[in-house]
Amino acid sequence: MDDQGCPRCKTTKYRNPSLKLMVNVCGHTLCESCVEMLFVRGSGNCVQCDTPLRKCNFRVQLFEDPAIDKEVEIRKKVLKIYNKREFDFPSLREYNDYLETVEEIVFNLTNNLEVERTRQIMEQYQRENRDVIQRNKVKLTREQEELEELLLLEQKSTEERRLELLEEEKRQLHAKRKNKQALLDELESSQLPACVLLAQHKDRAVQLEQQIEKQKQAVKTTIFSTGIPMGQTVSLQPVPEIREVLYHHQPLYIYTHGPPVPELDQLQRLGYLNHVRAASQQDMAGGYNSGLACHRAVQDAFSGLFP
Amino acid sequence: MFHNSSQKKFWQFDGEAALEKQRYEANQKFRSKIMASGKPVSDSLFLDPHEEMVIFRHYEKRLIDFCSIFKPTMPKSVVGTAVMYFRRFYLNNSLMEHHPRIIMLTCSYLSCKVDEFNVSSTQFVGNLQETPAGQEKVLEQILEYELLLIQQLNFHLVIHTPYRPMEGLLIDLKTRYPMLENPEVLRKTADDFLNRATVTDVGLLASPSQIALTAVLNSASRAGLSMESYLTECMGLKDDKETMSKLMDTMRRMKHLTKKYELPKPEEVVMCKQKLERVYAEFSSSNLSL
Numbered sequence: 001m002d003d004q005g006c007p008r009c010k011t012t013k014y015r016n017p018s019l020k021l022m023v024n025v026c027g028h029t030l031c032e033s034c035v036e037m038l039f040v041r042g043s044g045n046c047v048q049c050d051t052p053l054r055k056c057n058f059r060v061q062l063f064e065d066p067a068i069d070k071e072v073e074i075r076k077k078v079l080k081i082y083n084k085r086e087f088d089f090p091s092l093r094e095y096n097d098y099l100e101t102v103e104e105i106v107f108n109l110t111n112n113l114e115v116e117r118t119r120q121i122m123e124q125y126q127r128e129n130r131d132v133i134q135r136n137k138v139k140l141t142r143e144q145e146e147l148e149e150l151l152l153l154e155q156k157s158t159e160e161r162r163l164e165l166l167e168e169e170k171r172q173l174h175a176k177r178k179n180k181q182a183l184l185d186e187l188e189s190s191q192l193p194a195c196v197l198l199a200q201h202k203d204r205a206v207q208l209e210q211q212i213e214k215q216k217q218a219v220k221t222t223i224f225s226t227g228i229p230m231g232q233t234v235s236l237q238p239v240p241e242i243r244e245v246l247y248h249h250q251p252l253y254i255y256t257h258g259p260p261v262p263e264l265d266q267l268q269r270l271g272y273l274n275h276v277r278a279a280s281q282q283d284m285a286g287g288y289n290s291g292l293a294c295h296r297a298v299q300d301a302f303s304g305l306f307p
Numbered sequence: 308m309f310h311n312s313s314q315k316k317f318w319q320f321d322g323e324a325a326l327e328k329q330r331y332e333a334n335q336k337f338r339s340k341i342m343a344s345g346k347p348v349s350d351s352l353f354l355d356p357h358e359e360m361v362i363f364r365h366y367e368k369r370l371i372d373f374c375s376i377f378k379p380t381m382p383k384s385v386v387g388t389a390v391m392y393f394r395r396f397y398l399n400n401s402l403m404e405h406h407p408r409i410i411m412l413t414c415s416y417l418s419c420k421v422d423e424f425n426v427s428s429t430q431f432v433g434n435l436q437e438t439p440a441g442q443e444k445v446l447e448q449i450l451e452y453e454l455l456l457i458q459q460l461n462f463h464l465v466i467h468t469p470y471r472p473m474e475g476l477l478i479d480l481k482t483r484y485p486m487l488e489n490p491e492v493l494r495k496t497a498d499d500f501l502n503r504a505t506v507t508d509v510g511l512l513a514s515p516s517q518i519a520l521t522a523v524l525n526s527a528s529r530a531g532l533s534m535e536s537y538l539t540e541c542m543g544l545k546d547d548k549e550t551m552s553k554l555m556d557t558m559r560r561m562k563h564l565t566k567k568y569e570l571p572k573p574e575e576v577v578m579c580k581q582k583l584e585r586v587y588a589e590f591s592s593s594n595l596s597l
Contacts, residue, residue, distance in 0.1 A: 254310070254311070255310065256308070256310045257310050257514075258310070258516065259541075259542045259543050259544075260543075270482060270483075271482050272478060272479075272482045274481075274482070275477075275478045275481040275482060276478060294478060296471070296475075297471055297472075297474045297475035297478055298475045298478060298479055299308060299475070300308070300309065300467070300471045300472045300475050300515070300516065301471075301472040301473075301474075301475025301476045301478075301479060301516055301519065302475070302516060303308045303309040303310045303472075303514075303516055304309045304310050304315060304514035304515070304516050304517070305514070305516045305517060305520065305542070305554070306550045306553075306554060307517070307550070307553045307554060307557050
């Protein structure tokens with residue numbers, strides 16, 4: 001699978017085939033254990049090119065040539081900024097020019113040519129086209145989501161079809177077996193001569209086969225593969241509005257089985273509080289006032305009075 | 308409040324007949340349980356409902372005496388709650404199954420807790436006239452029976468006693484009924500009426516506000532004052548003849564019940580108690596500690 005070993009511990013790669021190679025931004029590889037050892041403090045220098053690296057920048061290698069991995073990483077980063085699409089450009093020629101600039105940038109960065117200038121160009125472009133970049137980013141995520149949904153649907157439908165087929169096969173098998181069993185039972189118990197019974201059975205078997213054939217043909221296609229049902233016309237009417245009943249607040253009414261009780265704030269005015277022990281300063285500090293006790297007593301006196 | 312309490316929903320009965328039926332059924336249940344256990348028993352060994360009532364009233368009186376000598380002073384609502392628990396418990400259970408002495412103490416212990424009258428358990432048993440060791444034992448028994456009591460009350464622990472409605476009625480009288488010059492004169496007699504009503508079945512038959520109103524009207528009629536117009540004017544019953552007549556009827560029944568209550572005679576009590584002890588000696592396996 002891999003003809004090169006880890007540049008540092010060389011032998012370890014052959015001994016442990018499950019060991020992975022990690023690539024960093026400079027394009028040089030290191031096996032997992034070497035990465036752990038060298039970058040135990042989080043950052044260090046590359047073994048071959050001595051560029052300062054960070055441990056978190058190491059990614060598992062996907063391609064045999066580490067340079068390809070490096071280019072793939074750079075391309076991803078560049079395309080995040082240069083994310084215009086074909087229809088953003090008025091003509092094909094301009095789109096191709098745009099693509100060529102992108103390729104040049106990627107090439108320069110991969111082979112470490114004119115890195116500074118390239119980066120400046122990128123920054124300038126980013127500043128100029130900030131809102132376009134944003135818009136395209138949003139579009140991209142939406143498309144990705146839709147794709148994922150379609151994939152999921154497809155998967156589900158194939159699974160369902162598979163299950164249906166299994167069911168159908170089982171049913172057919174079952175029917176055939178029943179038929180055979182029925183024949184045996186008849187041979188055992190019926191009075192008719194054996195050849196007549198055999199002829200009957202053969203008839204029935206043939207009928208069953210014909211039925212199965214018809215069923216297979218009867219499955220007509222009703223929808224296109226994209227999901228649009230056949231023969232449907234697209235309606236351009238607006239979606240009907242669904243209106244629900246508005247909620248109306250009804251105040252709570254509790255039936256007390258007795259005469260009505262005056263409200264708490266009316267007690268003073270109606271003169272109830274004159275007949276209750278007044279609250280002392282200590283009581284009022286806690287929030288108590290004589291109206292509370294009075295109201296409670298009157299409520300209790302009236303609750304449940306009427307049978 | 309009373310109108311949506313469990314007391315109104317589950318513990319209000321239509322008449323004395325219903326109550327007697329429940330007590331009779333509890334008695335029968337105990338008898339059939341003992342019969343089913345296979346021991347040879349004679350029917351005369353069991354207590355009949357009248358004897359049960361004698362013992363019940365005797366222990367009820369003892370409960371009230373216990374609460375009155377309780378230190379610190381027990382508020383009236385706690386006493387009322389305890390008596391109501393006692394009454395409700397023996398509505399669905401026979402006296403022969405659980406001895407009233409322990410149930411009575413458990414009732415008052417529970418009502419102290421429920422009514423937020425804070426006494427520690429040691430303080431509670433300290434009020435019993437016994438040696439500290441004896442008090443410990445009693446405390447253990449109380450704790451054993453507590454859960455059973457709560458269960459037999461069907462976990463309905465809030466009791467509405469008529470004392471606060473009576474206060475409310477007096478306040479209302481003073482505010483809205485100037486024809487009565489000094490309602491305070493009614494307080495003492497009304498209190499007395501309520502105390503007498505607590506030991507009867509009125510708590511299970513009428514709502515506490517009705518009992519309080521009966522008490523107030525009764526003491527007013529005793530003092531010779533007429534309060535008819537209070538009901539018609541202030542309570543708004545002038546046009547509602549039906550409710551008025553029903554209310555008067557209920558009050559009359561309560562008054563009658565309270566009047567006809569009497570404490571059982573001591574000899575009768577002694578006799579019934581002996582019978583009860585015999586029943587316990589024969590049948591109960593769980594009351595060995597008594």
